[in-house]
Amino acid sequence: MLVNLPVSSKTFTLDEFVEMQEECVKKESKKLKSKNFEVEAAVEDLIKIVCLYKLMENVTPISEDEIIKIQEYYGWLMYQALFRSTQISLNKMKERICGGKNVT
Numbered sequence: 001m002l003v004n005l006p007v008s009s010k011t012f013t014l015d016e017f018v019e020m021q022e023e024c025v026k027k028e029s030k031k032l033k034s035k036n037f038e039v040e041a042a043v044e045d046l047i048k049i050v051c052l053y054k055l056m057e058n059v060t061p062i063s064e065d066e067i068i069k070i071q072e073y074y075g076w077l078m079y080q081a082l083f084r085s086t087q088i089s090l091n092k093m094k095e096r097i098c099g100g101k102n103v104t
Contacts (some may be wrong), residue, residue, distance in 0.1 A: 002028050002089040005096050015104075036078055043074045 004024035012020065047067055055061060 002085055003093050004086060005092060032082065039074060039078060047071075054059060 002025065004020050007021075047070060050062055051067075
């Protein structure tokens with residue numbers, strides 16, 4: 001989750017809550033950035049391996065367009081993962097503030 005929702009029944013002032021969330025977001029942002037770099041490196045490694053693989057003469061090598069499509073696809077997957085994490089975090093916060101899961 002991208003937010004810090006303590007399980008205790010302790011109350012917080014708005015300033016305390018905002019400060020707590022800012023710290024959590026900084027920490028989680030570093031993790032996400034690190035994971036993103038790992039995925040980018042893995043995609044580049046995959047592309048390098050595929051491009052260097054010795055093909056039979058009748059097989060056409062991978063085109064630059066296909067390489068770009070692969071990179072864009074994994075970028076889109078990372079975006080979707082971040083979007084979903086944000087969505088889940090905001091829904092959890094809404095549940096916590098409003099006191100239930102059936103809140104729209």
